[in-house]
Amino acid sequence: MALADWRLEGEWIKNCSCAYGCPCDFNARPTQGYCEGLAGMHITKGHYKDVPLDGLSFFVTVHFPGPLHEGNGHAQPIIDERANPRQREALTAILSGENSAEGTLFHILSLIVTKLHDPVFAPVEFSFDQQARTARLVIPGVLETEVEPIRNPVTGDPHRIQIMMPEGFEHRMAEVASANIRSMAAIKFETSGMHSSLAYVVHTPTGVAA
Numbered sequence: 001m002a003l004a005d006w007r008l009e010g011e012w013i014k015n016c017s018c019a020y021g022c023p024c025d026f027n028a029r030p031t032q033g034y035c036e037g038l039a040g041m042h043i044t045k046g047h048y049k050d051v052p053l054d055g056l057s058f059f060v061t062v063h064f065p066g067p068l069h070e071g072n073g074h075a076q077p078i079i080d081e082r083a084n085p086r087q088r089e090a091l092t093a094i095l096s097g098e099n100s101a102e103g104t105l106f107h108i109l110s111l112i113v114t115k116l117h118d119p120v121f122a123p124v125e126f127s128f129d130q131q132a133r134t135a136r137l138v139i140p141g142v143l144e145t146e147v148e149p150i151r152n153p154v155t156g157d158p159h160r161i162q163i164m165m166p167e168g169f170e171h172r173m174a175e176v177a178s179a180n181i182r183s184m185a186a187i188k189f190e191t192s193g194m195h196s197s198l199a200y201v202v203h204t205p206t207g208v209a210a
Contacts, residue, residue, distance in 0.1 A: 003205040004099040006048040006090070011128040012171055013059075013135055014039040014197040015145050015179035022176075022195045024068055025163055035064040036189040038143065038181060039170075040078070041201065042126050048090030048099075056080045057124045058091050060109075061143060061187045068112055075109070076117035076186045078142060080124045092119065104207045105169050117186040130198045133160070133177040145181045147196045163197065169207060171199035 016022060016037030018030050040059030047053055057080045064073040079091055093099055097110030125138040135147040149158035161176040179196035183189050202209040 004049055006094055008043050008046040008203045010044040011042045012199040012201040015181050016195050017191045018195045020150055020176055020195050029067050037062055048094060051086050051090040053087060056083050057126055061183050063187050071112040073113040074115040074187055075113045077119040078139060079119055079121050081121045099205055101206045120185055130175050130200060133175050135198060142185045143183050145179055147177045147179045150178045171201045174199035
């Protein structure tokens with residue numbers, strides 16, 4: 001079956017409850033045995049078939065009782081309320097994984113999530129600076145997160161680390177940072193000073209293009 005034509009280019013954020021370095025990127029078990037977090041992006045340029053998606057944002061909060069590859073995850077999509085009905089349908093179609101090739105990010109998510117909560121459509125305030133390792137996301141009453149550089153524990157100076165993944169299904173290169181999260185919708189949790197990945201990505205039906 002032919003996959004729908006879509007492309008998402010933009011600012012990618014992944015914050016979670018694990019220690020800096022995200023064990024998932026190294027095929028290791030979660031720091032605390034479980035995984036709670038969020039991932040998503042602000043689309044600088046994108047489309048689904050003939051539906052433009054430029055300027056919109058989407059995020060997904062998740063809870064997994066163990067390593068992600070063991071499944072049994074809960075997820076809740078959060079979509080920018082500025083999206084019109086066609087754009088909401090388009091983003092939902094991409095997030096479903098049904099329009100992605102096997103082994104790509106959204107297809108994998110569709111296999112490991114067993115409970116998909118109803119999507120939330122809400123106002124999104126998002127700022128992102130990959131080079132500075134800073135970001136801020138505010139979705140009132142739903143989700144808030146702040147990202148800052150990891151600090152040297154002795155001097156307090158910013159500490160810089162990058163993760164390179166030539167065959168990554170999420171990104172090719174990400175800056176590692178420190179994040180606080182407050183998730184307040186269907187999947188409730190809170191973290192402080194845990195992992196963040198910031199990247200500029202291009203996702204397509206066949207995987208990461210950049």
